[in-house]
Amino acid sequence: MTENFELWADYTEKIIIPSIGATLRMTFFSMFFACIFGIILAIFLVLYGPHCNLNPKPKTYKVLDFFVNMIRSFPIIILIVAISPLTKILVGTTLGEKAAIFPLTIAAIPFIARVIENALNEVDKQLIEVGKSFGASNLQIIMLYMIKEAVPAITAGITLCSINFLTATTLAGAVGAGGLGAVALNYGYQSFNNFILYFTVLIILVLVEILQISGNLVYKKLK
Amino acid sequence: MKKFLLFLAVTAILLTGCGDKEKSTVTVTSPKITLGSMITTEPIVKKIKEKLVASGFNAETVLFDANNAAAIACKDGDLTAFVHNHKPWIDTFNKEKSANLTVVEPFIFYYRFAIYSAKHTSLDALPDGATIVVPNDPTNLDMSLRFLSSLGFLKLGEKRENFYTMLDIKENIKNIKFFETDVATVARNMSEVDAVISSAIRVKQAGFDPAKFLVEDTTSKTFAVGLSLKMDSVKDAWVKVANDYVQSNEFKTWFADEYKGALALY
Numbered sequence: 001m002t003e004n005f006e007l008w009a010d011y012t013e014k015i016i017i018p019s020i021g022a023t024l025r026m027t028f029f030s031m032f033f034a035c036i037f038g039i040i041l042a043i044f045l046v047l048y049g050p051h052c053n054l055n056p057k058p059k060t061y062k063v064l065d066f067f068v069n070m071i072r073s074f075p076i077i078i079l080i081v082a083i084s085p086l087t088k089i090l091v092g093t094t095l096g097e098k099a100a101i102f103p104l105t106i107a108a109i110p111f112i113a114r115v116i117e118n119a120l121n122e123v124d125k126q127l128i129e130v131g132k133s134f135g136a137s138n139l140q141i142i143m144l145y146m147i148k149e150a151v152p153a154i155t156a157g158i159t160l161c162s163i164n165f166l167t168a169t170t171l172a173g174a175v176g177a178g179g180l181g182a183v184a185l186n187y188g189y190q191s192f193n194n195f196i197l198y199f200t201v202l203i204i205l206v207l208v209e210i211l212q213i214s215g216n217l218v219y220k221k222l223k
Numbered sequence: 224m225k226k227f228l229l230f231l232a233v234t235a236i237l238l239t240g241c242g243d244k245e246k247s248t249v250t251v252t253s254p255k256i257t258l259g260s261m262i263t264t265e266p267i268v269k270k271i272k273e274k275l276v277a278s279g280f281n282a283e284t285v286l287f288d289a290n291n292a293a294a295i296a297c298k299d300g301d302l303t304a305f306v307h308n309h310k311p312w313i314d315t316f317n318k319e320k321s322a323n324l325t326v327v328e329p330f331i332f333y334y335r336f337a338i339y340s341a342k343h344t345s346l347d348a349l350p351d352g353a354t355i356v357v358p359n360d361p362t363n364l365d366m367s368l369r370f371l372s373s374l375g376f377l378k379l380g381e382k383r384e385n386f387y388t389m390l391d392i393k394e395n396i397k398n399i400k401f402f403e404t405d406v407a408t409v410a411r412n413m414s415e416v417d418a419v420i421s422s423a424i425r426v427k428q429a430g431f432d433p434a435k436f437l438v439e440d441t442t443s444k445t446f447a448v449g450l451s452l453k454m455d456s457v458k459d460a461w462v463k464v465a466n467d468y469v470q471s472n473e474f475k476t477w478f479a480d481e482y483k484g485a486l487a488l489y
Contacts (some may be wrong), residue, residue, distance in 0.1 A: 084411075094415060095412050174408060175408060182359060210448075
């Protein structure tokens with residue numbers, strides 16, 4: 001019994017705790033970069049899109065729309081492998097956490113952009129008219145009126161996206177990035193160790209709950 | 224309901240059609256020798272078939288695409304022999320399916336498992352704190368750790384579960400920094416790190432020279448592959464012809480040239 005306990009302690013200390021760190025780092029950094037680029041992309045989608053009548057450019061919008069859909073259609077594990085030459089050039093390595101963060105970010109950008117675009121499109125059209133009547137430029141309208149109005153919806157969208165990509169990081173074990181998914185798969189499932197498997201799943205569940213609850217709190221504050 | 228019955232009938236007819244076809248090519252009463260393989264070992268059985276045909280036997284080859292398909296076909300008598308699974312696998316297969324397959328000795332080749340490096344040319348050149356990529360699945364990780372321990376790079380404690388894991392490293396003598404990745408991607412990372420531990424065939428697939436390894440795992444010879452068939456057909460005349468052929472210099476030269484070290488002659 002004591003020996004078993006030691007083994008579990010060992011597992012927790014050397015395998016599980018570092019992998020929680022790896023999962024959180026990967027989620028945080030990929031979300032951070034994806035939010036920056038996602039917002040920029042969303043602004044262009046709204047600016048050129050047909051919904052808000054700001055500066056509709058159907059052709060440009062179609063191209064952007066196509067790329068957003070294309071990247072979103074890649075299963076993440078395939079994206080990680082498919083863009084590995086690009087990862088090598090930009091990140092300098094195809095191994096480890098950094099190498100996983102890049103494809104995760106690439107996958108998250110269109111997702112976040114789409115979520116924010118939808119949030120912005122939901123903004124009352126009269127607000128846009130008001131902005132126009134004040135002589136505000138399109139960019140000012142988006143930045144000062146629409147985003148401000150859409151912040152709660154954007155927060156909810158980013159929460160949704162973060163949870164999505166928290167679970168997506170579990171695939172990053174394939175490129176040596178570690179993380180809870182790799183532990184559940186290799187030390188749990190493949191080693192016939194159900195305790196590790198379900199314990200890891202439980203940790204992921206807790207992380208998801210924390211994200212959702214804090215997302216909800218922020219949403220309530222902003223609403 | 225009617226439609227469903229019709230669908231069932233059509234499927235049944237189609238299925239029986241398929242079954243008949245397969246049988247007509249595989250189980251013919253004339254002593255036709257059918258040799259099975261997977262894509263990797265296909266050139267070998269083709270070579271053996273050529274030799275058998277030249278010696279007056281009636282032989283043909285069949286390509287399989289699932290790891291255990293050839294063994295099952297052979298056990299059921301639809302296939303005369305095959306070259307694919309290694310000896311320990313066949314032994315387990317025999318036990319689990321109560322089959323009596325055997326791998327004819329001498330063996331043909333084995334799946335080489337070795338340390339490869341794109342940066343260093345010898346094992347001694349590996350620096351202290353070297354970065355090494357190892358496969359992350361339990362069986363291969365277990366093999367890699369025992370391999371490194373046999374080289375004196377680390378000390379393993381007692382095995383506490385089915386496989387050795389990172390937890391069982393008692394002393395990391397060479398301060399190796401491990402990266403655990405999917406077994407299929409290990410060799411692809413060769414130029415990123417000091418060394419990788421991989422099977423030769425994956426190294427070849429990743430575009431590196433499988434013959435240029437630093438040191439090979441001595442236990443990989445356990446995974447020997449040879450002509451596998453039912454125990455009762457070991458004495459058949461063609462087996463001797465095939466066996467003599469795979470031991471000939473002609474075959475060995477061809478093999479070395481064909482696989483270029485991805486599979487190692489036993």
